[in-house]
Amino acid sequence: MGARILIADDLSFMRMIQKEILGERGYVVAGEASDGIQAVEKYKSLRPDLVVLDITMPNMNGLEAMRKIFEFDPKARIIMCSALGQQNLIVDAIKAGVKDFIVKPFKPERILSAIEKALRS
Amino acid sequence: MTGKYVSFVLGDVNYCIAVENVQQILRQDVLDTPKAHPSIKGVISLRGEVIPVVDMRARLGLPAETMGRKRRIIVVEYGRNTYGLLVDGVRDIVELDDAKDNPPASEPERPVRILELSGIFSADKGNTGRMDRVKGTSRE
Amino acid sequence: MALTGIDEGKLKKAFLEDADELAQKLNQSLLLLENEPDNRDLVNEIFRFLHSLKSESALLNFNVFSELAHKMEDVFDRVREGELTLEKPVLDLIFTGSDLIADMLTAIARVSSDAGFDTSSVVGGLSQYAASMAPAPVAGAGRALPSEKTADEERPWSDAEKRQLFEARDRREGFFRLTIAIDESEVMKFPRAYLVFTNLEASTNIVRTIPSMTEVADDASYAKTVIFLTAKEEETRIKAMAEVDQISSMELDHLGYAEILSPSRTSVEGGKEEKKTYAEPRKGLQEKTTIRVDTKKLDDLWSLIAELIQQKSHISRIYERLSRVDERGAVREELGESFDSLDKLSTNMQQVMMETRMIPISVIFNKLPRLVRDLSRKLGKSIELAVSGEDTEIDRGIVEALSDPLTHIIRNSIDHGIESPADRDNLGKPEKGRVRVSAYQQGRGIVIELEDDGTGIDPEKLREKAVAMGIEGASELDEAGLLDLVFLPGFSTASEVTDISGRGVGLDVVATKIKGDLKGHVTLNSVPGEGTLITLVLPLTLTIINALLVRADRLVYAIPLSGVDSTGKVLNTEIRGDDGHRTCTWMDEEIPLFYVGALQGKKLPRSDEYYAAILSYGMDRACLIVDELMEEQEIVVKPIDDLLNSMKRFAGISVLEDGTPVYILDTSFVQEGIL
Numbered sequence: 013m014g015a016r017i018l019i020a021d022d023l024s025f026m027r028m029i030q031k032e033i034l035g036e037r038g039y040v041v042a043g044e045a046s047d048g049i050q051a052v053e054k055y056k057s058l059r060p061d062l063v064v065l066d067i068t069m070p071n072m073n074g075l076e077a078m079r080k081i082f083e084f085d086p087k088a089r090i091i092m093c094s095a096l097g098q099q100n101l102i103v104d105a106i107k108a109g110v111k112d113f114i115v116k117p118f119k120p121e122r123i124l125s126a127i128e129k130a131l132r133s
Numbered sequence: 134m135t136g137k138y139v140s141f142v143l144g145d146v147n148y149c150i151a152v153e154n155v156q157q158i159l160r161q162d163v164l165d166t167p168k169a170h171p172s173i174k175g176v177i178s179l180r181g182e183v184i185p186v187v188d189m190r191a192r193l194g195l196p197a198e199t200m201g202r203k204r205r206i207i208v209v210e211y212g213r214n215t216y217g218l219l220v221d222g223v224r225d226i227v228e229l230d231d232a233k234d235n236p237p238a239s240e241p242e243r244p245v246r247i248l249e250l251s252g253i254f255s256a257d258k259g260n261t262g263r264m265d266r267v268k269g270t271s272r273e
Numbered sequence: 274m275a276l277t278g279i280d281e282g283k284l285k286k287a288f289l290e291d292a293d294e295l296a297q298k299l300n301q302s303l304l305l306l307e308n309e310p311d312n313r314d315l316v317n318e319i320f321r322f323l324h325s326l327k328s329e330s331a332l333l334n335f336n337v338f339s340e341l342a343h344k345m346e347d348v349f350d351r352v353r354e355g356e357l358t359l360e361k362p363v364l365d366l367i368f369t370g371s372d373l374i375a376d377m378l379t380a381i382a383r384v385s386s387d388a389g390f391d392t393s394s395v396v397g398g399l400s401q402y403a404a405s406m407a408p409a410p411v412a413g414a415g416r417a418l419p420s421e422k423t424a425d426e427e428r429p430w431s432d433a434e435k436r437q438l439f440e441a442r443d444r445r446e447g448f449f450r451l452t453i454a455i456d457e458s459e460v461m462k463f464p465r466a467y468l469v470f471t472n473l474e475a476s477t478n479i480v481r482t483i484p485s486m487t488e489v490a491d492d493a494s495y496a497k498t499v500i501f502l503t504a505k506e507e508e509t510r511i512k513a514m515a516e517v518d519q520i521s522s523m524e525l526d527h528l529g530y531a532e533i534l535s536p537s538r539t540s541v542e543g544g545k546e547e548k549k550t551y552a553e554p555r556k557g558l559q560e561k562t563t564i565r566v567d568t569k570k571l572d573d574l575w576s577l578i579a580e581l582i583q584q585k586s587h588i589s590r591i592y593e594r595l596s597r598v599d600e601r602g603a604v605r606e607e608l609g610e611s612f613d614s615l616d617k618l619s620t621n622m623q624q625v626m627m628e629t630r631m632i633p634i635s636v637i638f639n640k641l642p643r644l645v646r647d648l649s650r651k652l653g654k655s656i657e658l659a660v661s662g663e664d665t666e667i668d669r670g671i672v673e674a675l676s677d678p679l680t681h682i683i684r685n686s687i688d689h690g691i692e693s694p695a696d697r698d699n700l701g702k703p704e705k706g707r708v709r710v711s712a713y714q715q716g717r718g719i720v721i722e723l724e725d726d727g728t729g730i731d732p733e734k735l736r737e738k739a740v741a742m743g744i745e746g747a748s749e750l751d752e753a754g755l756l757d758l759v760f761l762p763g764f765s766t767a768s769e770v771t772d773i774s775g776r777g778v779g780l781d782v783v784a785t786k787i788k789g790d791l792k793g794h795v796t797l798n799s800v801p802g803e804g805t806l807i808t809l810v811l812p813l814t815l816t817i818i819n820a821l822l823v824r825a826d827r828l829v830y831a832i833p834l835s836g837v838d839s840t841g842k843v844l845n846t847e848i849r850g851d852d853g854h855r856t857c858t859w860m861d862e863e864i865p866l867f868y869v870g871a872l873q874g875k876k877l878p879r880s881d882e883y884y885a886a887i888l889s890y891g892m893d894r895a896c897l898i899v900d901e902l903m904e905e906q907e908i909v910v911k912p913i914d915d916l917l918n919s920m921k922r923f924a925g926i927s928v929l930e931d932g933t934p935v936y937i938l939d940t941s942f943v944q945e946g947i948l
Contacts, residue, residue, distance in 0.1 A: 056698070083655065083694060083704070084694050084695055084698065084704070085693070085694065085695040086653030086654075086693060086694070086695075087653070087693075087695075094461075096460060096461075099461060099463065099464060099492075102461060102464040103463075103464055103467055106464060106467050106468050106471050107471065112468070112517065112518055113461070113464060113468070115459075115460050115461055122518075125518050126518050129516070129517070129518050164827075164934060165826075165827055165828060165873070166828075166917055166934075166936075167828060167872035167873050167917075167920070167922075167923075167936060168872060168873065168874055168919065168920055169916060169917045169918070169919055170915075170916045170917070170919045172916075173916050173917065176917065176934055178928055178932035178933065178934055182911070182928070183911075183913075183917075183926050183928055183934040185914050185916045185917050187916075214914060216914075216916075
């Protein structure tokens with residue numbers, strides 16, 4: 013409990029929902045990013061315990077951002093969010109080392125359970 | 134099957150060594166060395182090579198004695214290396230029958246011990262039991 | 274496999290010359306061994322041949338060849354340890370292997386590649402003998418495959434899969450089948466299964482998955498996924514690794530190898546038949562511009578040149594004596610001219626001889642980029658490698674012995690030296706760590722520098738460790754002294770053993786190899802926080818050196834000139850201490866003082882002044898008192914018999930032209946502080 017999480021998604025209401033779900037569980041949302049570039053920058057400056065990254069974002073997508081974050085910190089914990097039909101991107105993400113993935117739309121228990129498991133590693 | 138052996142003396146015991154191992158027999162001064170293995174008497178310089186000389190008396194546990202006039206160095210080859218064996222005196226080349234316990238025909242009463250090179254250079258010092266095969270009547 | 278670099282032809286030629294000879298000797302020795310199976314000398318000889326073949330082919334990336342030689346070497350290693358007797362089945366396999374080796378050399382000579390040779394049956398067959406004869410721990414211990422099988426599971430195991438299992442069994446890994454069922458609610462079942470697969474792949478060896486991870490079937494079929502794997506881990510660990518969200522159930526079964534693997538005599542025969550298609554007459558093997566020379570002849574030539582050099586020195590001395598007598602003489606002049614020619618001739622001959630033994634250090638350096646890349650990925654570090662001086666030539670005999678120490682040092686750098694990109698960022702260092710390897714010739718030696726810009730080594734941490742280990746005087750050591758500690762056994766600076774650096778073995782192994790086998794020096798410099806520099810200095814060739822001759826009583830010693838700083842006199846008043854430990858002052862530094870006669874058991878004689886030589890080794894200096902400083906001379910270094918070197922103070926032995934033996938000092942005692 014109390015783990016610091018960075019949320020990255022280009023849709024502001026997605027970020028709001030995630031903030032609520034995570035906050036209820038006692039997680040601290042350390043920061044928010046609306047594109048890949050911000051996600052990487054904020055990772056470097058905030059050094060959160062975990063990142064939830066959406067795959068499709070402008071300026072730099074989740075996959076690229078994930079790679080950059082891994083280059084910086086090989087031990088980063090990253091969970092990827094994807095929509096249906098993005099299977100290949102997910103597989104690429106898995107190859108690159110993502111800890112888990114969730115498919116939108118997801119139920120609150122799903123994202124919480126994924127985060128819990130990822131934090132345990 | 135008989136074999137030719139070079140026979141020599143150490144103390145009052147006669148030994149011999151297979152002729153195939155012997156390169157030559159010298160009479161040469163042994164030079165000092167810095168502290169080396171205790172059985173090493175010194176070295177000789179032969180054709181540009183420095184050859185360690187084993188003090189056979191020491192190797193067999195015999196008390197040291199001043200160098201007599203008859204002292205010789207038997208140069209042998211062991212593996213890829215050359216060594217000298219310092220002995221009290223070299224007698225002659227004898228032929229011995231490998232299969233039977235035979236002293237040489239010329240001296241039927243004389244016991245002869247055949248030295249194996251592997252025994253001389255093996256790790257356990259002073260264990261003469263393994264170093265030689267006895268032929269002929271033993272005086273021990 | 275393909276060779277890289279411009280030196281391709283030269284390297285291949287050198288390799289083939291050696292390998293052809295080794296292969297022939299191997300075959301002959303094997304034939305002898307067949308009649309004398311207990312001959313230990315033959316066994317050792319064969320082991321050495323195989324070892325050389327393995328190492329040399331590996332350097333040139335002839336991996337099929339190298340693997341085969343390696344397997345055969347492993348078998349002979351066990352034979353010489355007494356763990357295995359050479360009975361007919363094994364010996365037959367070895368002979369087949371030897372034939373394959375010969376055939377591969379033919380192929381390499383023609384097309385520079387060993388690809389296309391199927392060595393799997395010999396390698397597989399030998400694997401059982403190369404491992405312990407005791408049954409592998411899991412063989413027969415697991416349950417048989419359940420009767421409920423899918424069509425995929427019915428598919429017989431391929432040769433490649435069997436080979437994987439063979440080797441896994443060798444390594445004493447367990448064989449498992451993991452069955453997972455994915456939640457109904459998961460809409461992306463394949464990625465889910467793939468996630469489990471990826472997690473497992475990181476620390477286990479996957480043999481087969483059903484459905485396949487590479488030829489993706491439709492998503493629904495992954496609802497139940499089966500993964501066959503081998504691993505050293507226990508079942509609980511494997512399950513933990515596979516644990517991923519959205520898995521509804523997981524079953525792990527322990528399987529036996531015996532069902533799938535059985536020694537296959539038939540495939541050996543099959544191998545023989547295939548071999549026939551490659552068999553070619555051995556004549557005309559190499560390009561027409563070379564001839565094969567018995568290396569014994571080369572050695573003889575070497576010895577002749579060595580004697581020639583000695584005679585040259587002798588004549589030089591005669592010339593000098595003559596000069597004093599006959600100052601304007603014509604005789605002297607003629608002799609002088611003749612001597613000059615002789616000098617040139619012998620120098621040229623020496624040069625040519627040396628070149629036949631020299632190869633560029635790129636043979637080793639070419640392996641580094643790959644090594645660095647693999648290690649960086651495995652350890653999550655980001656590394657930039659800079660290599661220079663690959664053209665520097667070194668004696669062929671040194672190459673093999675140098676390869677391991679170099680890779681070991683680099684592994685250390687990457688594992689313990691360079692920080693992770695995140696840490697480096699925090700420290701304000703560029704994200705990519707830099708490793709620099711360079712080689713250059715210096716005087717009569719080669720210098721190899723390995724530098725990294727990592728964390729460096731903290732002398733104080735070494736001090737702590739040294740004190741904890743109970744090393745005397747550790748608390749008083751200065752920085753240089755502390756840094757030298759890393760070359761002692763037990764001084765791995767990692768607190769945890771990682772298999773990357775090899776079982777926690779430290780730099781002491783490197784130091785032993787460099788000093789012992791290669792007769793060189795190794796020193797370490799470091800700035801904590803900024804990086805570490807390791808410097809290797811190796812003699813160019815092992816046989817001729819410039820040395821300072823000195824005398825103690827009746828014995829003559831030689832000190833390699835590279836280790837001599839200067840010579841001169843030392844006054845009695847400048848010496849402090851007593852028999853146990855003496856020192857004197859040199860360039861404002863107090864350095865240890867020794868008397869070379871101590872090697873003969875003599876004590877320092879009383880005198881108002883002494884002749885001395887100041888010696889250096891790495892960063893250390895010492896003063897060596899002698900009875901007489903003779904001269905500087907080129908001498909031929911010959912190996913010294915162990916019986917004469919019980920104190921391990923000599924690097925070799927030589928002979929002057931008058932037959933006087935010369936004992937060549939190993940100057941490392943300067944660093945050790947005892948004579």
